[in-house]
Amino acid sequence: MNPLKDMKTSHVAMSSRRDVMLAGLVAGAATGLPIATQAATPAKPSQLASKPAEGSNSVSTIIARDGATIYYKDWGKGPVVIFSHGWPLNSDAWDGQMLYLAQRGFRVIAHDRRGHGRSSQASEHNDMDGYADDLATVIEALDLKNATLVGHSTGGGEVARYIGRHGTERVAKAILIAAVPPIMLKTPANPEGLPMAIFDDMRRRLSADRSQFYRDLAVMFYGANRPGAKVSKGTLDQFWLWGMQAGLKNAYESIKAFSETDFTEDLKRIDVPTMVLHGEDDQIVPVKNTARKAARLIKGAVERYYPGAPHGITATHQDQVNEDLLAFIKGQSGD
Numbered sequence: 001m002n003p004l005k006d007m008k009t010s011h012v013a014m015s016s017r018r019d020v021m022l023a024g025l026v027a028g029a030a031t032g033l034p035i036a037t038q039a040a041t042p043a044k045p046s047q048l049a050s051k052p053a054e055g056s057n058s059v060s061t062i063i064a065r066d067g068a069t070i071y072y073k074d075w076g077k078g079p080v081v082i083f084s085h086g087w088p089l090n091s092d093a094w095d096g097q098m099l100y101l102a103q104r105g106f107r108v109i110a111h112d113r114r115g116h117g118r119s120s121q122a123s124e125h126n127d128m129d130g131y132a133d134d135l136a137t138v139i140e141a142l143d144l145k146n147a148t149l150v151g152h153s154t155g156g157g158e159v160a161r162y163i164g165r166h167g168t169e170r171v172a173k174a175i176l177i178a179a180v181p182p183i184m185l186k187t188p189a190n191p192e193g194l195p196m197a198i199f200d201d202m203r204r205r206l207s208a209d210r211s212q213f214y215r216d217l218a219v220m221f222y223g224a225n226r227p228g229a230k231v232s233k234g235t236l237d238q239f240w241l242w243g244m245q246a247g248l249k250n251a252y253e254s255i256k257a258f259s260e261t262d263f264t265e266d267l268k269r270i271d272v273p274t275m276v277l278h279g280e281d282d283q284i285v286p287v288k289n290t291a292r293k294a295a296r297l298i299k300g301a302v303e304r305y306y307p308g309a310p311h312g313i314t315a316t317h318q319d320q321v322n323e324d325l326l327a328f329i330k331g332q333s334g335d
Contacts, residue, residue, distance in 0.1 A: 060072065060074070061119075062111075062138055062141045062142075064114065064122075064125075064133070064134050065133065065137060066122065066124060066125060067122075068114045068119065068120050068125070068134070069119055069120040070111050070112065070114060070120075070134055070137065070138060071091070071112040071117060071118035071119045072091070072111035072112070072138055073091060073098075073109070074107070074108075074142070075098055075099075075102040075107070075108050075109075076102030076103075076106055076107045076108055077105070077107055078106045078107050079105075079106055079107065079146065079148070079172075079329070080106070080107045080108075080109065080144050080145070080146065080147040080148070081101055081106050081107070081108050081109070081147065081148045081150060081325075082108075082109045082110070082135075082138075082139065082144065082147050082148070082149050082150065083097065083098065083108065083109070083150045083151075083152075083155070084110075084111075084113070084131075084149070084150070084151040084152070084154075084155030084156070084158040084159055085112075085113065085116075085152060085153075085154075085155050086153030086154050086155055086178070086311075087116075087153060087154040087246075087251070087254050087255075087258055088116065088214070088242070088246040088251045088254070089116065089117075089239070089242040089243065089246075090112040090113070090116045090117025090118070090119075090242050090245060090246075091110035091111055091112050091117060092117070092238075093152070093242060093314065093315075094108075094110045094150075094152075094314070096314065096315065096318045096322070097150070097314060097318075097322055097325060100325075100326070101322075101325070101326065101329075104326065106329075109138070109142070109144070111135070111138050113134070113154075113155075113158070113254075114126065114130065114131070114134055114250065115246060115247045115249070115250020115251070115253075115254070116245065116247075116250060116251075117242065117246070121247030121249070121250055122250070123249065126249070126250050126253035126254055127253070127256070127257045127261075128157055128158065128161045128257050128258075128261045128263075129161065129165065131154075131157075131161065131257070132158055132161040132162040132164070132165050132166070133165070135158055135159075136162060136165070136166045139170055144170060145170050146170070146171075146172040147170055147171055147172060148171075148172055148173040148174070148175065148329050149162065149163075149171055149173070149174045149175070150174075150177065150325065151174075151175070151176055151177065151179055152177045152178055152179065152314055153177075153178050153179060153180060153258070153284070153285060153311065154180060154254065154257070154258040155179070156176040156177060156178070156179020156180055156181060157180045157181055157258055157261060157263055159174055159176065159179075160176070160179070160181045160263045160266040160267055160270070161261070161263065161266050163266060163269055163270050164263070164266030164269050165266075167269075168270070168271055168272050171272050172272060172273075173272050173274065173275075173328070173329060174270060174272055174273075174274040174275075175274070175275045175277065175325065175328060175329075176274065176275070176276050176277070176291070176294065177313065177314060177321070178277070178278050178282055178284075178285055178291075178311050178312075178313055179276070179278075179285070179290065179291065179294065180258045180259075180261075180263075180285055181263035181264075181266070181267055181290065182262065182263045182264045182267055182290070182293050182297060183260070183261065183262045183263065183264070184258065184259045184260075184285065184289070184290065185199070185259050185260050190289070192289045193289055194259070194286070194289075199255055199256075199259045199260075202255055203252055203255055206248070206251060206252055206255070207248070207252065210243070210244070210248060210251070211240070211244060214239065214240045214243035214244065215236070215240050217243075218235075218236045218239035218243075219236065220283045220284060220310075220311070221239060221283075221284055221310065221311050221312045222235055222236065222239070222310050222311070222312040222315065222316055223279075223281060223283065223308075223309070223310030223316065224236065226281065226308075231316065235312075235315055235316075239312075263294075264297060267294055267297035268297055268298075270298050270299070271299070273300065273302070273328075274298050274300070274301045274302070275301070275302040275303075275304060275324070276294055276301050276302070276303050276304070277291075277303075277305075277306075277313070277321070277324060278290070278291035278304070278305055278306070278309075278313075279305075279306045279308070279309025279310050279311065279313045279317070280305050280306060280307050280308060280309060281307075281308050281309060281310055282309070282310060282311045282313075283310065283311060284310075284311035285311055287305065291305070304324055306320065
């Protein structure tokens with residue numbers, strides 16, 4: 001009998017068991033799901049939310065109809081405000097608005113779009129119908145009612161398509177910020193739009209070197225290339241970080257979704273009070289071809305335009321946006 005050899009063998013066995021356990025934990029953390037539920041088959045939306053107590057400031061996940069995992073966060077108590085983020089970001093881009101409203105008596109909820117942030121990188125349904133249906137799943141799973149839907153950029157298209165597909169039974173108001181509707185792409189019916197070559201170049205650069213592409217895009221996104229612009233390095237860095245959390249396939253396919261989708265009929269179906277808010281120096285989603293057209297398609301839309309403001313207006317003009325959001329949600333917009 002060799003005690004040292006026996007101790008070494010026992011230690012190796014324990015280490016192996018520990019490594020297996022750690023591997024399982026890491027795999028579970030990577031999916032964002034509890035270990036016991038990873039093999040579960042998709043169920044109905046009402047069964048899929050790991051729902052925290054209202055106002056518990058917890059975070060959780062919901063399983064979409066096709067099995068994709070959708071991450072969301074849920075802060076505060078009170079009237080519900082739901083946020084849909086822009087491309088290629090995630091729900092963290094709304095933190096400045098969410099904190100502000102949560103501190104003023106609202107329940108604020110935001111999710112990471114499929115393929116972005118902490119949601120799973122689904123291979124399918126990376127289009128506006130898929131995004132809108134995921135939003136519907138979040139709303140239904142959490143049984144949200146009388147909610148204000150707020151969408152920025154691609155998220156504005158998501159809000160419009162949600163209403164177009166699912167109606168406004170659970171919606172009290174809508175707010176479109178620097179949003180892509182009615183359609184970005186230049187077509188015979190939309191001659192003021194952006195040519196396909198711009199979006200093809202985005203796909204090419206994204207595929208070739210997405211890290212550098214996001215660093216370059218951030219500058220235009222926040223208007224840091226304008227004389228006198230005061231955009232911090234931290235703001236530019238966080239754009240890169242959020243972009244790098246998106247799956248390459250998801251981000252690539254999303255370009256088609258936000259640029260080629262025609263939301264004209266969706267906008268016409270909006271029958272709740274709606275505010276359209278846009279920066280007049282938006283280099284990503286030009287205001288003339290989007291917000292001003294969208295406002296004409298939405299009955300009774302309230303319009304807000306910020307002179308000299310860029311696409312990333314929720315960050316560069318955070319205080320002003322927050323005040324306008326609060327006033328409109330509370331019915332004090334002055335229009």
